[in-house]
Amino acid sequence: MKRIHFIVNPIAGSGKHSFTLAYLQTFFNTENYSVTIKHSAYKKHAISLTKESIAEKADIIIACGGDGTINEVASCLVNQPIILGIIPIGSGNGLASHLKISQKIADAIQTIKNQNICKVDVGCMNEHYFFSNTGIGFDAQVVKYYELSESRKLLTYVKATFKSLNTKKNNAMLIINDKTELAAPFMVFISNSNELGYNVSLTPKASLKDGLLDILIVSKIGKLKALLFGFLVLFKKQHVLKEVKTYQDKNLIIRNSENTSFQVQIDGESHLINTPTLSISILENALQVICELL
Incomplete structure (x- = not known):
């Protein structure tokens, strides 16, 4: 069974996005997937939530937010075997656009299900x-x-x-x-x-x-x-x-x-x-x- 954790910034973009367990399970059936949803409550909270998911042995961690949320989640996954997924619901979504990930939630989820995994470069400024x-x-x-x-x-x-x-x-x-x-x-x-x-x-x-x-x-x-x-x-x-x-x-x-x-x-x-x-x-x-x- 594949463990998928969603780290959601509830105020990203319009702040009107719904990531309920019932909705996500229409894409990820309970026989093959274990779905966990976590909501960030303040700046840098997604970092501690991601570290928690790493300790819980998540296979894929999905950042649901804008580039800032993605940065917090992805920063914990550099040189790690755990895979990053992205659902872009922020205001700009520049990184997702480069990766050709749709801003339509259902399409972005389908991209995650397809699991085309690529390795990308990471910039580093001091730490x-x-x-x-x-x-x-x-x-x-x-x-x-x-x-x-x-x-x-x-x-x-x-x-x-x-x-x-x-x-x-x-x-x-x-x-x-x-x-x-x-x-x-x-x-x-x-x-x-x-x-x-x-x-x-x-x-x-x-x-x-x-x-x-x-x-x-x-x-x-x-x-x-x-x-x-x-x-x-x-x-x-x-x-x-x-x-x-x-x-x-x-x-x-x-x-x-x-x-x-x-x-x-x-x-x-x-x-x-x-x-x-x-x-x-x-x-x-x-x-x-x-x-x-x-």
């Missing part, structure tokens, strides 16, 4: 894993303001974007990678997958299976150029700006010579990391996940 992307600067500020809002809609991102344009930037930040140095960047975005969500992408060529991080660096720009950058992103044309540089690498080091902490976003969740140095790398084929054919 924090990321599966879709991470960043410092402008995007980290947008996520911070987004989380402070009670709404979880695309318009909320737009409002957070404009508010972030008025946030004072750190003028003593240095980006160091081999010979690359940059003071006071507008943003540094490091991606493992090719979509942020809402069909928006800063790194359209990124892949979960190429063993590389896709890195986008935007040097210091004013508000008007920042607005132009945002407009170009909608059409995946941000590279036409001379302030935008992109490259691929397995490692990246970011140092802050002024402060001893970084405001970052990790898979769309805001974090304050108390260190003057960020060491970012890629772990190849470190996670088993159920997906459609990649």
Whole structure:
């Protein structure tokens, strides 16, 4: 009998999703499957629930939520034999989109039943894993303001974007990678997958299976150029700006010579990391996940 555990974020997306045992058993019969449902109640609760499910010898653990919930569950499964499943019910669902997992719950459950398992790369920033992307600067500020809002809609991102344009930037930040140095960047975005969500992408060529991080660096720009950058992103044309540089690498080091902490976003969740140095790398084929054919 296969043990399947569902870790559900009940306020993800619209917050109106129903994952009852009766509903799930219409897909997973009691003869072949043992189904367990757990609901997270606060940020990082899904981590302890997942560890609990690991101890209970679950075969498959399903993250039901957005990229933040998926990050919490998947972080516990890196280099583990337990398989990750995803039911995307968040606002952006960028990772699920890359994995070609439907946002229709019934279709996502069918994908889990089909059990096409692939191994994907995992990003690592110091002791924090990321599966879709991470960043410092402008995007980290947008996520911070987004989380402070009670709404979880695309318009909320737009409002957070404009508010972030008025946030004072750190003028003593240095980006160091081999010979690359940059003071006071507008943003540094490091991606493992090719979509942020809402069909928006800063790194359209990124892949979960190429063993590389896709890195986008935007040097210091004013508000008007920042607005132009945002407009170009909608059409995946941000590279036409001379302030935008992109490259691929397995490692990246970011140092802050002024402060001893970084405001970052990790898979769309805001974090304050108390260190003057960020060491970012890629772990190849470190996670088993159920997906459609990649």
